Amino acid sequence: MSQASDYQPAWLLHSRPYRETSALAWLLTLEDGRINAVVRGVRTKKSRYRPLLQPFTPLLVRLSGKQDLKTLVGLEATSAPHWLNGEALVCGLYANELLSRLLLTSQACPVLFRDYSLLLQLLSNADQREPALRRFELSLLDHLGYPLIFTDNLGQPLLEEGLYRWLPEQGFLAIKGVTEPTSVTYTGASLLAIADDNWQLKLTRQTAKALTRQLLAPLLGTKPLLSRQLFLQMKKPSLK
Template structure:
């Protein structure tokens, strides 16, 4: 039984058999879906599986692996380049690694769309976009925690120092503790005040810790590619 057309984005694609591809889609109504995209690598004029391009898609099948029935481009899009491109690939890899197939994620779909729009616009840094999306992702998947209160429901203090654990969330540690997160940075992150000097460094360290719990030991390929590209540009 085929499904009606719905908005979707390609998160990842890899060759399958002669001219097909196995494609991970983020769809509006059905979340993460894996489909066989026939003719994806052929010479025809049909729509190809390209990341960051808004699509309307439908598929059929009953198991975890569906077969794409129809795909068409749903509108214009800006081409991501440089840091924005690597950042988009990072977001895609996070979604493939963390989402459970078939779980509807309409709010996450909207957050992803917004992140792509922000990456496509002129910017000084990709960091605010990445940190905001990571935090939304954790919250929408049920892994969020308070950024304004500690594990004992006490308000975070701007002059305080904190650490994070998966079972407690944020808790107070002595000033000068190695690796401590500054309260001012955490409170700025909570209000998305990325102009505050401690906000982005604090958010990056905290999100690395929180995401690592759910990603397991396997490194993110997109993060390695980003680091390699940065290194090549500085050499």
């Protein structure tokens, strides 16, 4: 845990009103991982923290307290916010929701912090958005103890021409007698492309999305993701 006098890089994941003038903030910090903190007086018009405490703004924060709920006693912005709109904004909110729901508090995650920071840089680039989001999901799964290992359940290398199904606690199981992928099977070629960070083919991107969704589902439980519902609403055709 960082000392109370130290500033450290952080991102705001979510906040909500607390008492009359304060807020509760969910922060992702470089040194301490996810932290819950009270920000006193931030909802008053005179608060100098008010314009800074926004999602997607690179921050330096100073925290105090030895309990699970810290107090934010220092806040600075290190540069301008990442201005996200449309699909990029929803993807950012999705990443924040995953971190808020799945990370335990006060567990350092410097690699995940780096990958989240990189994700925010790339979300506004339509060509980079989907690969960046998949890399972030894989980084999160790795941090949570569910790394994606690109071998079959017997420890053998995946074959490009093979078809595989993912089974919890077993890994990739080779499917015999089937030649075409389905909604629950993945081609070896696509899985190897993910392992090589090669996102050129649409099938690779579709495979990564289906696979990360399958791995995240049991961790998220039955409560729906608000960001996913927002994305579906955004994609609905306008009735005019």
